[in-house]
Structures are given as structure tokens and as C-alpha cells.
Amino acid sequence: MSHTAAAPDPARAPLAGLKVLELGQLIAGPFAGKTLGDFGAQVLKVEPPAQDGAAGGDPLRQWRMLHEGTSVWWQVQSRNKQSVALDLRTEAGRAAVRRLIDEADVLIENFKPGTLEKWGMGYDALAATNPGLIMLRISGYGQDGPYRDLPGFAVVAEAMGGLRHLMGEPGRPPVRAGVSLGDTLAALHGVIGVLLALQARARTGRGQVVDVALYEAVFNCMESLLPEYSAFGAVRQPAGSALPGIAPSNAYRCADGQVVIGGNGDSIYKRLMAAIGRDDLGQDPGLAHNAGRAARVDEIDAAITCWTVQRPVDAVVAALQAVSVPVGRIYTVADIAADPHYRARGMIERIVTAQGLSLEVPGVVPKLSDTPGGLFRPAPALGEHDARAWGDPAA
Structure with missing residues (x-):
């Protein structure tokens, strides 16, 4: 109601x-x-x-x-x-x-x-x-x-x-x-x-x-846009659904749709990797902090996608919410209502x-x-x- x-x-x-x-x-x-x-x-x-x-x-x-x-x-x-x-x-x-x-x-x-x-x-x-x-x-x-x-x-x-x-x-x-x-x-x-x-x-x-x-x-x-250009000459480019330099944070394909996952906190990342059966990545010392994860974001995103694409949206959301990983379906106004x-x-x-x-x-x-x-x-x-x-x- x-x-x-x-x-x-x-x-x-x-x-x-x-x-x-x-x-x-x-x-x-x-x-x-x-x-x-x-x-x-x-x-x-x-x-x-x-x-x-x-x-x-x-x-x-x-x-x-x-x-x-x-x-x-x-x-x-x-x-x-x-x-x-x-x-x-x-x-x-x-x-x-x-x-x-x-x-x-x-x-x-x-x-x-x-x-x-x-x-x-x-x-x-x-x-x-x-x-x-x-x-x-x-x-x-x-x-x-x-x-x-x-x-x-x-x-x-x-x-x-x-x-x-x-x-x-x-x-x-x-x-x-x-x-x-x-x-x-x-x-x-x-x-x-x-x-x-x-x-x-x-x-x-x-x-x-x-x-x-x-x-x-x-x-x-626009957050860090100008100081990054001022300090390093960096011109940030479009990155689709990802958040450049912060990993993992992206939209991921599921069997029947998509979800967004924000796994970029250090402890959250470990829980996420455990949930998808990739403790090898979760316990990798080189991925313990954001700088290391950002450098290997393609590898991490591929591992997450390999897990999500085999499951429906509801199952992905339920599994990750159960271990306190920020996750959500992509709402239409019908979902909102x-x-x-x-x-x-x-x-x-x-x-x-x-x-x-x-x-x-x-x-x-x-x-x-x-x-x-x-x-x-x-x-x-x-x-x-x-x-x-x-x-x-x-x-």
C-alpha cells in the first residue's frame, strides 16, 4: 500500500x-x-x-x-x-x-x-x-x-x-x-x-x-576530475558502468538481467570473493587494498561475471545480501512502485x-x-x- x-x-x-x-x-x-x-x-x-x-x-x-x-x-x-x-x-x-x-x-x-x-x-x-x-x-x-x-x-x-x-x-x-x-x-x-x-x-x-x-x-x-588533471594531466574518460580506479564496482550480467555490485571495501571484497567461490582472489595479498585491485580490475570483474552470469538476479542479490555485500537490481519505475x-x-x-x-x-x-x-x-x-x-x- x-x-x-x-x-x-x-x-x-x-x-x-x-x-x-x-x-x-x-x-x-x-x-x-x-x-x-x-x-x-x-x-x-x-x-x-x-x-x-x-x-x-x-x-x-x-x-x-x-x-x-x-x-x-x-x-x-x-x-x-x-x-x-x-x-x-x-x-x-x-x-x-x-x-x-x-x-x-x-x-x-x-x-x-x-x-x-x-x-x-x-x-x-x-x-x-x-x-x-x-x-x-x-x-x-x-x-x-x-x-x-x-x-x-x-x-x-x-x-x-x-x-x-x-x-x-x-x-x-x-x-x-x-x-x-x-x-x-x-x-x-x-x-x-x-x-x-x-x-x-x-x-x-x-x-x-x-x-x-x-x-x-x-x-x-565532479569529484576528483579537476585535481587529477591539475596534478597528473589525467583526463578521465568514460567507463561505462564501472567506477574508474575503484574496484570492484560495476554492473554485472546475470542469467536474466543485471545487478550492480559495490565490492570495493577491503573487507567487503574478501566476503564477495568468498561468496563467489574465489578465495584465491580474496586472500591474494596483492588484492588486499584498492590500489592492487584497480590494477587488476579486468581479472576481478571477469571472475564476478563468471559467477553472476550463471544465476538469476534474485539469487545473486540474495546470496550477496546474506554476506553484507552491497548489491542491487537495476530498477525500472515498475520496480520502484x-x-x-x-x-x-x-x-x-x-x-x-x-x-x-x-x-x-x-x-x-x-x-x-x-x-x-x-x-x-x-x-x-x-x-x-x-x-x-x-x-x-x-x-
């Missing part, structure tokens, strides 16, 4: 009372707003109104699979938000937005750098009437530097940040993960920045700008959308023991809160 989202009390959430105005569209800015909203912030999303035959609203409303004309992705990305429809291309719309900003704690935007300045809504102008304002600005390349004016999407950020070069098989064209990692990594860095700026504001009373570039968020997760651990942890919640669709959605991360986040409200209809912007957060 899935958890049913039970309308928890937003007043107990850690960000209760925080007013967030979201101007961004699609993924990066709205994912940051969604994350803050999951922990009780009152997130007011500004969307373009329907006009001239266009549907209006954030384009994400129409992305991928739709139910009665609205994306089911929208139900996740815009949960815990309110919606007002305002046209930022008009002076009346911008004036209304400036009034909302005067009441906000946080402003989120992911326009091309300079757009808000063109509209008279640069940070200095806004801080003149709201000095405590924190502005989260997410863009492809940041608010300054020689590339600031270039259009930047996650696909480009992942390439520039070093991630795409590492993804795929050696000698083959790079692949993408299938989701927009550059956007979500930037959004999460943005949330960290907002929380840091709130901590600073508590001491100084002043807000500030949080400047997040998509490519920098990706680059920040059927997994009891996901459900026990509240990572699959059931909601009812405003259109009446019963829908399973991801739960809230991270888990807080005393002031947890929650699914406080369904995703809004376009302009649903025009008449009561910054009104009762439970309305």
Missing part, C-alpha cells in the same frame, strides 16, 4: 511563514520553489495568463504525459504552490509583481541574465523597498562572466560541467541520463544558497543575491489532483524527525489565487 498524503499541518513545517515568490518556469527555478514549498514555505508562483489563443501558464503544464490537458509532472513540480496569472511584459503586470515582491522573503527567477533589470526589477531596485529580500537567480552561466548572455539549458550545462563526457561506453558517443540533472542540481544548490542567506539575514537583517549557474552546479559534483522499502519510507505518496485523478507521486526528501515537510496542497490551476495572493496559506 502506498502512503496517502494526509494534509499535514504546514504551520509545523520548518519554513512555515516564509514567503517565496517564484517567477521561473520549467525546471530549475520551479524545482527550487517546490523544495522550499515541501517544507512549509508559502510559494506564490507567477505565470503568464492565457491570451491570444495560447493556453498560458508555465509550459511544464503541457510537458510529457497529460491528464485532461494537464501534465502529471505538473502535479509534482507545482505541489504546495499557489498560482497568480500576471503578464510581466506589461507595466501593469510588473507593478503587481513588485507589490508582491515587497512582501516576499525570497524571490526565485531563472530568466536570462539582465531580463529583470530590463524590467526595472534588478536586485538593487527591489532591495530599496525590501532590504531583507533574498533573490535566487538560476541561469545557464551565472550573472557575470563572458558567457552570461548565452542561452543555457541543462543539456549544455551537463556537457560544459564535465558530466556528459564521462557518461557512456568508452569509444562511443556520450549519453544523457534521461532526466534533466543540470536543472535539478542547480535547483538544489539554489535551495542551499537560500537557506544560507536566510541564516545570514537573521544576523544582519539584510538580504542578498544567490547566483547559481547550471554548469557550476554540475561541475561541483512495487518496492516495500520505498513505501515504508513514505517515498511513494498518493494524492488526488484538482481534476480528481488519484496519482502516486514522490514523497518529501529529506526526512526531518520533528518538523517534517509534507504535501500540503495540490498543484494549482492557472491564476487560482489571483484574488487572494499572499492570503491564507491554507486556502
Whole structure:
């Protein structure tokens, strides 16, 4: 059984009372707003109104699979938000937005750098009437530097940040993960920045700008990539499902599928070799530590594959879990939906959308023991809160 989202009390959430105005569209800015909203912030999303035959609203409303004309992705990305429809291309719309900003704690935007300045809504102008304002600005390349004016999407950020070069098989064209990692990594860095700026504001009373570039968020997760190049001139290359220099850690063929095995701890490696009947490799002094194993990784991987390929996935997983070796099947979303651990942890919640669709959605991360986040409200209809912007957060 899935958890049913039970309308928890937003007043107990850690960000209760925080007013967030979201101007961004699609993924990066709205994912940051969604994350803050999951922990009780009152997130007011500004969307373009329907006009001239266009549907209006954030384009994400129409992305991928739709139910009665609205994306089911929208139900996740815009949960815990309110919606007002305002046209930022008009002076009346911008004036209304400036009034909302005067009441906000946080402003989120992911326009091309300079757009808000063109509209008279640069940070200095806004801080003149709201000095405590924190502005989260997410863009492809940041608010300054020689590339600031270039259009930047996650696909480009992942390439520039070093991630795409590492993804795929050696000698083959790079692949993408299938989701927009550059956007979500930037959004999460943005949330960290907002929380840091709130901590600073508590001491100084002043807000500030949080400047997040998509490519920098990706680059920040590239581990040893740069220092290895700086020290040794090493350019890391794609390695498929393996983890270069750390062994054994790979995906291995089974009789009916694949598993991933992380046997790279010294004691774990010995237990793994014993489980597959290769104590000769487990007790080899030259393989006692990672450096020796990395040098002979092909030999070790061949021994593991020789064992796994003769057994079904379930048997491999059961045998290795029994001796505390990290192992797992490669999940599809069907596996995720059927997994009891996901459900026990509240990572699959059931909601009812405003259109009446019963829908399973991801739960809230991270888990807080005393002031947890929650699914406080369904995703809004376009302009649903025009008449009561910054009104009762439970309305």
C-alpha cells in the first residue's frame, strides 16, 4: 500500500511563514520553489495568463504525459504552490509583481541574465523597498562572466560541467541520463544558497543575491576530475558502468538481467570473493587494498561475471545480501512502485489532483524527525489565487 498524503499541518513545517515568490518556469527555478514549498514555505508562483489563443501558464503544464490537458509532472513540480496569472511584459503586470515582491522573503527567477533589470526589477531596485529580500537567480552561466548572455539549458550545462563526457561506453558517443540533472542540481544548490542567506539575514537583517549557474552546479559534483588533471594531466574518460580506479564496482550480467555490485571495501571484497567461490582472489595479498585491485580490475570483474552470469538476479542479490555485500537490481519505475522499502519510507505518496485523478507521486526528501515537510496542497490551476495572493496559506 502506498502512503496517502494526509494534509499535514504546514504551520509545523520548518519554513512555515516564509514567503517565496517564484517567477521561473520549467525546471530549475520551479524545482527550487517546490523544495522550499515541501517544507512549509508559502510559494506564490507567477505565470503568464492565457491570451491570444495560447493556453498560458508555465509550459511544464503541457510537458510529457497529460491528464485532461494537464501534465502529471505538473502535479509534482507545482505541489504546495499557489498560482497568480500576471503578464510581466506589461507595466501593469510588473507593478503587481513588485507589490508582491515587497512582501516576499525570497524571490526565485531563472530568466536570462539582465531580463529583470530590463524590467526595472534588478536586485538593487527591489532591495530599496525590501532590504531583507533574498533573490535566487538560476541561469545557464551565472550573472557575470563572458558567457552570461548565452542561452543555457541543462543539456549544455551537463556537457560544459564535465558530466556528459564521462557518461557512456568508452569509444562511443556520450549519453544523457534521461532526466534533466543540470536543472535539478542547480535547483538544489539554489535551495542551499537560500537557506544560507536566510541564516545570514537573521544576523544582519539584510538580504542578498544567490547566483547559481547550471554548469557550476554540475561541475561541483565532479569529484576528483579537476585535481587529477591539475596534478597528473589525467583526463578521465568514460567507463561505462564501472567506477574508474575503484574496484570492484560495476554492473554485472546475470542469467536474466543485471545487478550492480559495490565490492570495493577491503573487507567487503574478501566476503564477495568468498561468496563467489574465489578465495584465491580474496586472500591474494596483492588484492588486499584498492590500489592492487584497480590494477587488476579486468581479472576481478571477469571472475564476478563468471559467477553472476550463471544465476538469476534474485539469487545473486540474495546470496550477496546474506554476506553484507552491497548489491542491487537495476530498477525500472515498475520496480520502484512495487518496492516495500520505498513505501515504508513514505517515498511513494498518493494524492488526488484538482481534476480528481488519484496519482502516486514522490514523497518529501529529506526526512526531518520533528518538523517534517509534507504535501500540503495540490498543484494549482492557472491564476487560482489571483484574488487572494499572499492570503491564507491554507486556502
